[in-house]
Amino acid sequence: xxxxxxxxxxxxxxxxxxxxxxxxxxxxxxxxxxxxxxxxxxxxxxxxxxxxxxxxxxxxxxxxxxxxxxxxxxxxxxxxxxxxxxxxxxxxxxxxxxxxxxxxxxxxxxxxxxxxxxxxxxxxxxxxxxxxxxxxxxxxxxxxxxxxxxxxxxxxxxxxxxxxxxxxxxxxxxxxxxxxxxxxxxxxxxxxxxxxxxxxxxxxxxxxxxxxxxxxxxxxxxxxxxxxxxxxxxxxxxxxxxxxxxxxxxxxxxxxxxxxxxxxxxxxxxxxxxxxxxxxxxxxxxxxxxxxxxxxxxxxxxxxxxxxxxxxxxxxxxxxxxxxxxxxxxxxxxxxxxxxxxxxxxxxxxxxxxxxxxxxxxxxxxxxxxxxxxxxxxxxxxxxxxxxxxxxxxxxxxxxxxxxxxxxxxxxxxxxxxxxxxxxxxxxxxx
Amino acid sequence: xxxxxxxxxxxxxxxxxxxxxxxxxxxxxxxxxxxxxxxxxxxxxxxxxxxxxxxxxxxxxxxxxxxxxxxxxxxxxxxxxxxxxxxxxxxxxxxxxxxxxxxxxxxxxxxxxxxxxxxxxxxxxxxxxxxxxxxxxxxxxxxxxxxxxxxxxxxxxxxxxxxxxxxxxxxxxxxxxxxxxxxxxxxxxxxxxxxxxxxxxxxxxxxxxxxxxxxxxxxxxxxxxxxxxxxxxxxxxxxxxxxxxxxxxxxxxxxxxxxxxxxxxxxxxxxxxxxxxxxxxxxxxxxxxxxxxxxxxxxxxxxxxxxxxxxxxxxxxxxxxxxxxxxxxxxxxxxxxxxxxxxxxxxxxxxxxxxxxxxxxxxxxxxxxxxxxxxxxxxxxxxxxxxxxxxxxxxxxxxxxxxxxxxxxxxxxxxxxxxxxxxxxxxxxxx
Numbered sequence: 001x002x003x004x005x006x007x008x009x010x011x012x013x014x015x016x017x018x019x020x021x022x023x024x025x026x027x028x029x030x031x032x033x034x035x036x037x038x039x040x041x042x043x044x045x046x047x048x049x050x051x052x053x054x055x056x057x058x059x060x061x062x063x064x065x066x067x068x069x070x071x072x073x074x075x076x077x078x079x080x081x082x083x084x085x086x087x088x089x090x091x092x093x094x095x096x097x098x099x100x101x102x103x104x105x106x107x108x109x110x111x112x113x114x115x116x117x118x119x120x121x122x123x124x125x126x127x128x129x130x131x132x133x134x135x136x137x138x139x140x141x142x143x144x145x146x147x148x149x150x151x152x153x154x155x156x157x158x159x160x161x162x163x164x165x166x167x168x169x170x171x172x173x174x175x176x177x178x179x180x181x182x183x184x185x186x187x188x189x190x191x192x193x194x195x196x197x198x199x200x201x202x203x204x205x206x207x208x209x210x211x212x213x214x215x216x217x218x219x220x221x222x223x224x225x226x227x228x229x230x231x232x233x234x235x236x237x238x239x240x241x242x243x244x245x246x247x248x249x250x251x252x253x254x255x256x257x258x259x260x261x262x263x264x265x266x267x268x269x270x271x272x273x274x275x276x277x278x279x280x281x282x283x284x285x286x287x288x289x290x291x292x293x294x295x296x297x298x299x300x301x302x303x304x305x306x307x308x309x310x311x312x313x314x315x316x317x318x319x320x321x322x323x324x325x326x327x328x329x330x331x332x333x334x335x336x337x338x339x340x341x342x343x344x345x346x347x348x349x350x351x352x353x354x355x356x357x358x359x360x361x362x363x364x365x366x367x368x369x370x371x372x373x374x375x376x377x378x379x380x381x382x383x384x385x386x387x388x389x390x391x392x393x394x395x396x397x398x399x400x401x402x403x404x405x406x407x408x409x410x411x412x413x414x415x416x417x418x419x420x421x422x423x424x425x426x427x428x429x430x431x
Numbered sequence: 432x433x434x435x436x437x438x439x440x441x442x443x444x445x446x447x448x449x450x451x452x453x454x455x456x457x458x459x460x461x462x463x464x465x466x467x468x469x470x471x472x473x474x475x476x477x478x479x480x481x482x483x484x485x486x487x488x489x490x491x492x493x494x495x496x497x498x499x500x501x502x503x504x505x506x507x508x509x510x511x512x513x514x515x516x517x518x519x520x521x522x523x524x525x526x527x528x529x530x531x532x533x534x535x536x537x538x539x540x541x542x543x544x545x546x547x548x549x550x551x552x553x554x555x556x557x558x559x560x561x562x563x564x565x566x567x568x569x570x571x572x573x574x575x576x577x578x579x580x581x582x583x584x585x586x587x588x589x590x591x592x593x594x595x596x597x598x599x600x601x602x603x604x605x606x607x608x609x610x611x612x613x614x615x616x617x618x619x620x621x622x623x624x625x626x627x628x629x630x631x632x633x634x635x636x637x638x639x640x641x642x643x644x645x646x647x648x649x650x651x652x653x654x655x656x657x658x659x660x661x662x663x664x665x666x667x668x669x670x671x672x673x674x675x676x677x678x679x680x681x682x683x684x685x686x687x688x689x690x691x692x693x694x695x696x697x698x699x700x701x702x703x704x705x706x707x708x709x710x711x712x713x714x715x716x717x718x719x720x721x722x723x724x725x726x727x728x729x730x731x732x733x734x735x736x737x738x739x740x741x742x743x744x745x746x747x748x749x750x751x752x753x754x755x756x757x758x759x760x761x762x763x764x765x766x767x768x769x770x771x772x773x774x775x776x777x778x779x780x781x782x783x784x785x786x787x788x789x790x791x792x793x794x795x796x797x798x799x800x801x802x803x804x805x806x807x808x809x810x811x812x813x814x815x816x817x818x819x820x821x822x823x824x825x826x827x828x829x830x831x832x833x834x835x836x837x838x839x840x841x842x843x844x845x846x847x848x849x850x851x852x853x854x855x856x857x858x859x860x861x862x
Contacts, residue, residue: 001520001523001524006518006520006523007518009523009524009526009527010518010522010523010526012527013523013526013527013529013530013538013539013540014518014522014523014526014539014540014541014542014744015539015540015541015718015723015736016514016515016516016518017514017515017541017542017738017739017740017743017744018515018735018737018738018739019515019516019735020726020727020728020729020730020734020735021723021726021727021735022727022728022729022730023730027516029516029517029518030516030517030518031517031518031519031520031523032509032512032517032518032519033508033509033519033520034508034509035508035509035510035511035512040509040512040517050512052513054511054512054513055513055515055739055741056741057511057741057742058511062509062510062511062512063506063507063508063509063510067510068506068507068510071506072503072506075494075499075502075503076494076499077464077465077466077494078463078464078465078466078471078493078494079466079493079494079498079499079709079710079711080466080485080488080489080493080709080710080711081463081466081471081481081485081493082483082485082486082825082827083447083448084447084448084449084450084486084827085447085450085458085460085461085816085827086460086461086462086463086471086825087437087438087441087445087447087460087461087462087463088462088463088464089432089437089462089464091441091445092432092437092440092441092444092445092462093440095440095441095444095445096440096443096444098444099444107444108444108445108446109444109445109446110445110446110448111445111448112545113544113545113548113712114543114544114545114548114712114740114741114742115740115741116548116551116582116740117544117545117547117548117582120547120581120582120583123583123601124581124583124598127598127601128597128598131597136600138600138601149740150551150555150737150738150739150740151547151548151551151582151583151584151585152551152554152555152582152583152584152587152603153582153583153584153601154582156583162733162737163737166559166562167555167558167559169567169569170554170558170569170584170603170604171603172583172601172602172603173601272741273741278510278511279510279511279747280510280511280711280712280742280745280747280748281544281545281711281712281740281741281742281745281748287446292446292452295451295452296451296452296453297451297453298451298453299451299453299454299810300808302593303451304449304450304451304452305446306449306581306593306594307448307449307581308448308449308486308581309448309545309546309547309580309581309712310485310486310487310488310545310546310703310704310712311488311545311711311712312448313445313448314711314712316710316711316747317711317712377731379730385516394513394517396513396515396516
């Protein structure tokens with residue numbers, strides 16, 4: 001098929017995720033033919049640098065030779081087997097590695113397919129443990145500006161109005177504490193949290209948060225001290241803490257996992273996205289052996305956690321995940337990223353001279369700034385997206401927040417190209 | 432690793448889906464090393480015939496040569512690209528094929544990763560369309576004995592107490608109509624439905640059902656006439672109908688899709704499991720262009736359907752799905768299955784002489800019977816499972832319902848082996 005044929009057939013047949021399809025009357029969908037490294041190529045052989053890691057999933061470039069080879073080996077061996085009553089080497093290795101990479105308290109792995117499903121597992125399980133302890137705690141606590149996915153349970157504990165408002169009558173009850181806006185209001189945020197816990201603490205099953213960065217919440221970076229204190233306050237009161245590290249895990253915040261910077265261990269850790277380095281859906285929830293033991297009982301006590309997805313623990317996805325961890329181990333990724341992060345910060349700083357660029361912020365391998373001062377309805381982020389495509393950079397702003405969250409294999413030259421292009425684009429934008 | 436090492440590490444690190452882990456003190460988990468055709472092989476090279484298609488997903492055998500080759504081609508080209516703003520050839524082809532395989536009224540494809548997520552998309556979308564039409568319909572209607580997945584929304588519309596009871600306080604409101612138990616009570620079931628619709632019809636967004644077979648509901652096969660009439664009654668009252676064909680689609684009921692036997696077209700069709708022939712998670716919801724158009728509006732009207740999963744429309748999964756449809760097209764699968772189904776029915780009939788084998792039933796490529804008359808707490812299904820493993824057949828009964836739902840590539844000899852073995856096993860079971 002050629003570009004026009006694909007676009008026509010796409011528009012006729014596909015309803016794209018998180019998209020007002022009418023936007024594509026003006027902005028054609030881009031058909032991608034292939035990928036290699038940080039580049040995606042269209043059917044006219046134009047290259048685009050994937051500055052958003054294809055929705056924050058890709059870590060080591062598209063069509064990575066090493067992951068490809070490991071995945072092909074797995075295909076020739078075992079593509080999938082039911083995980084109830086059966087197991088396979090890939091998932092056993094992966095689980096053992098994840099447990100060894102995380103502290104005591106994250107002792108068991110329960111698998112699902114995507115981030116939303118992992119959040120649902122953690123919510124249900126936290127609620128269920130309390131029930132097994134004889135406590136009826138029907139509410140969940142989350143932070144303002146948070147996003148945890150879009151299935152009904154996951155959506156219920158998010159607080160970004162854009163996604164949630166429409167569905168509020170069919171969502172489960174959730175209490176929202178304010179996320180600190182800046183380091184100056186950490187104390188205020190903790191006090192507000194305390195008020196909520198004093199009032200509602202005994203009704204709350206779990207507190208769910210994305211530690212350090214609220215990614216879909218316009219890449220809001222917030223205090224690790226807040227996370228530490230908030231977690232302690234909840235855990236002291238018997239409220240389980242769920243860390244949604246679906247987007248921030250696997251090196252995005254500068255450490256392998258974000259909780260490392262917060263000096264606490266959550267009761268549940270949800271991982272997905274980067275776990276397969278961007279190859280295919282897989283998610284896992286890790287929890288303590290104590291929690292596991294509460295469900296461990298004679299069958300007739302009916303205490304089992306009856307949650308499953310057909311493809312739970314898929315062997316192909318586990319092969320990708322093991323290859324991903326191999327690369328982290330063999331290539332010293334976290335240390336190398338420190339250097340890369342510094343280079344990106346220095347390069348991005350060149351944009352600060354543009355007067356409508358504000359709130360420049362970064363953490364690990366996440367970099368963002370806002371375009372401010374425009375008319376309220378102007379979609380200036382979209383203008384930047386369109387202009388980026390014309391010069392071969394795939395940015396996908398969150399509203400008027402531009403962020404850079406590239407695969408870790410990006411080179412200095414590619415980084416320079418992105419920010420030089422971005423500077424040119426931004427300089428051509430008028431109020 | 433050897434068998435013991437894998438089992439030890441598995442028990443130490445993995446919490447298996449839908450499993451009381453304590454069961455594995457007596458019943459060791461089976462580590463699978465490889466698969467080929469209907470066989471799964473353990474680390475001692477024992478072969479097991481996969482009689483449950485690894486949770487109803489596998490269609491054309493494990494490590495299928497054709498699908499393997501197509502998947503490897505895709506790996507070398509493009510493993511994944513973000514589906515918002517971008518597209519790729521595999522998903523465009525797949526969507527076009529699905530639309531051509533289904534009638535008018537199923538005109539667009541919205542993708543997700545697993546069955547539960549597809550159900551969540553359909554529930555949210557059906558609720559949302561009514562809202563766009565100015566109608567607030569906060570309830571959903573489903574059938575007794577139904578199962579639609581285990582995320583909060585999907586769980587809410589299920590009615591199997593085993594999965595649901597624990598979580599009822601955090602589930603959304605659902606109305607349950609009785610599923611017909613047999614052809615004799617279809618009229619009763621339709622009258623009960625009518626009463627519910629008279630009372631609650633205007634509050635109901637959508638009616639969700641698995642047409643023809645309630646799979647997790649102990650393979651309950653029910654009347655196509657009921658489905659037809661029930662769908663018509665709902666659609667006449669402006670209630671959307673969601674067909675969950677996650678398990679029953681792709682030939683399981685004897686036609687490519689179950690709705691074909693019911694002479695109706697649902698408003699939403701959810702597909703997953705067999706869509707990739709058992710390779711990896713992928714799901715899709717199909718709906719009418721009319722529904723699509725209700726969300727199609729200028730961006731600032733905020734009518735977009737903001738649902739997404741990171742790996743939506745994953746290119747690797749689409750390659751498997753296209754290869755699956757190739758096989759359906761090129762190998763005349765549906766017709767061949769008719770012969771195969773007859774052979775299986777004839778072979779299974781040999782079990783009817785066993786006095787505790789009851790309710791023998793079948794539809795297309797699904798075959799089931801119940802073990803009746805045992806003491807209430809006796810897990811006789813589990814005894815059959817264990818005995819099956821010893822002779823190389825992987826059955827995984829639903830309670831005391833034994834079912835046979837094999838990959839479509841199973842041979843007459845393999846079928847004979849399964850039912851001969853099963854007969855021997857059953858004959859050794861005492862009350």
